[in-house]
Amino acid sequence: MESDPDTKAEQTRTLWAERDRHALESPSAEFGAAGTPGPQEAPGRPTRPCLVDPRNVPSRSPSTIEGRAALLHSIAHIEFNAINLALDAVWRFDAMPARFYLDWLQVANEEALHFSLLREHLRGLGFDYGDFDAHAGLWVMTQRTADDVLARMALVPRTLEARGLDATPPLQAKFRRAGDARAVEILDVILRDEIGHVAIGNRGYRWLCTQRGLDPLTHYDVLAERHQAPRLRPPFNHAARRAAGFTDEEVALLG
Numbered sequence: 001m002e003s004d005p006d007t008k009a010e011q012t013r014t015l016w017a018e019r020d021r022h023a024l025e026s027p028s029a030e031f032g033a034a035g036t037p038g039p040q041e042a043p044g045r046p047t048r049p050c051l052v053d054p055r056n057v058p059s060r061s062p063s064t065i066e067g068r069a070a071l072l073h074s075i076a077h078i079e080f081n082a083i084n085l086a087l088d089a090v091w092r093f094d095a096m097p098a099r100f101y102l103d104w105l106q107v108a109n110e111e112a113l114h115f116s117l118l119r120e121h122l123r124g125l126g127f128d129y130g131d132f133d134a135h136a137g138l139w140v141m142t143q144r145t146a147d148d149v150l151a152r153m154a155l156v157p158r159t160l161e162a163r164g165l166d167a168t169p170p171l172q173a174k175f176r177r178a179g180d181a182r183a184v185e186i187l188d189v190i191l192r193d194e195i196g197h198v199a200i201g202n203r204g205y206r207w208l209c210t211q212r213g214l215d216p217l218t219h220y221d222v223l224a225e226r227h228q229a230p231r232l233r234p235p236f237n238h239a240a241r242r243a244a245g246f247t248d249e250e251v252a253l254l255g
Contacts, residue, residue, distance in 0.1 A: 001043065001044040002044045003044035003045055003046055004046065005046055005080055005115065005119070005129055006116070006119070008044065008080075008083060008084075008112070009083065009112035009113075009115050009116050010112075012083055012087065012108050012109055012111075012112040013109050013112050013113065015105065015108075015109075016105055016106060016108070016109035019102065019105060024098050024101055042139070043084035043087075043088070043139070044084075045080075045084075046129075046130060047130075048129075048130030048131075049073070049077065049129070049130045049131070049132060049133055049134040050133050050134070051133075051134060051135060051136050052133045052134070052135060053135065054135040054137050056133070056135075057074070057133055057134065057135055058070075058133075062174045062175060062177075062178040062180070063178060065125055065126070066127075068125065068175070068178055068180060068183070069122055069125045069126075069127040069131070069132075070132045071171070071174070071175075072118055072121060072122050072125070072183060073122060073127065073129065073131065073132045073134070074132070074134065075118055075171070075187075075190075076115055076118035076119055076122060076129050077129070077134040078138060078164070079111050079114040079115040079118060079190070080111075080115045080129070081136075081138045081139055082107075082111040082114075082115075082138070082161075083108050083111045083112050083115060084139070084142075085111075085138065085139070085142050085156060086104045086105070086107040086108035086111055087104075087105075087108050088142060089104040089107075089149075089152060089156075090104045090105055090108070092146065092149075093149040093152070096149065096204075097207075100204060103200045103203075103204070104200070106200075107196075107197050107200060110193045110196075110197070113189075113193075114186070114189065114190050114193065115129075117186045117189065118186060121182055121183060121186060124182075138160060141155055141156055141159075141160060141227070141229070142156065144227045144228065145227055149204075149208065150205065150208040150209070150212065150214075150223070151223050151226070151227055153201050153204040153205040153208060154201075154205050154219075154220055154223045154224070155223060155224065155227055155229045156201065157197055157198050157200060157201020157202070157204075157205075158198060158201045158202060158205055158220075158246075159224070159229050159230070159232070160230075161194055161197050161198050161201065162198050162201075162241060162244065162246075163230075163232070164190075164191075164194050165191065165194060165195065165198060165237045165240040165241060165244065166234075166235060166236050166237045166240075166241075168187050168190065168191045168194070168237070169191075169237060170235070171187060172184050172187050172188075175187070191240065194244075195240055195243050195244045196244075198241075198244035198245065198246075199243075199244045199245040202244060202245035202246065203245065217247075217249065217250065232254060234254070234255065236251075236254045236255075238251050238254070241254075
C-alpha cells in the first residue's frame with residue numbers, strides 16, 4: 001500500500017535483504033489452494049502519472065530527448081507495477097511451497113531495482129516518473145487472476161512478462177540508434193532478470209498443473225480465453241523464451 005515509488009522500491013529491496021530474518025508461515029490448507037485475503041484493493045501508487053485508457057497513451061519516437069524520456073517512462077511504469085504484482089503474489093496465495101514465496105519476493109526485489117535504474121536515468125534526462133500519462137493494463141490482469149494462482153502464473157509471468165522478452169531487443173535497437181547507451185545497458189539488466197521471472201512463472205505453472213492433473217499446453221488456452229488474455233503477436237524472442245523455460249512445442253506454436 002506504500003504510495004511513494006522510491007520508498008516502495010527501497011522497502012521491497014530491504015524485505016528481500018532481510019528475508020532470512022522472517023519465518024514463513026505454514027498454513028494447513030492443501031497445497032495449491034488460492035488464498036482469500038479479502039476484497040482486492042488497488043495497490044499504493046502516487047498521484048502521478050495520470051492513468052488513461054491504453055489507446056490514449058501516445059506513441060513516442062526516441063529521436064528527441066522528450067520522446068526518449070516518454071519511452072523510458074513507459075518502461076519504468078511497467079516496472080513499478082511489477083513490484084506490486086510480485087508482492088501481491090506473495091501476499092495473496094496461501095498454501096504454496098516455500099520456494100514460491102521466496103521466488104516472488106526475489107522478483108519484487110529485481111523489479112524494484114529496474115524501476116530505480118530507470119527513474120535515475122529519467123532524472124538524468126531532466127524528467128521524472130509521473131511526467132507522462134500511463135495506463136493500468138498490467139494491473140487489470142492481476143485483478144482478473146486474483147482468485148486462482150494457476151491463472152496468475154499462466155497469464156502474468158508466462159504471458160505479460162514474456163511479451164517483455166519479445167519487446168526488449170527492438171527497444172534496445174531504438175535507444176542504440178538514438179545514442180542512449182545507458183538505456184541499452186539498463187535494458188540488458190532487465191532482459192536478463194525477466195528471463196528468470198518468466199522461468200519462475202513457468203515452474204509454478206507446471207507444478208500447479210501437475211497438482212491438478214491438467215495438461216499445461218492445452219489448459220493455457222482455456223485460461224487465456226476465460227480471463228481475456230491479450231493475443232500473442234510477433235516478433236517473438238524464441239531464444240529468450242526457451243531460456244525462460246518454454247518448451248520447444250510451446251515455442252513452435254508461436255510461429
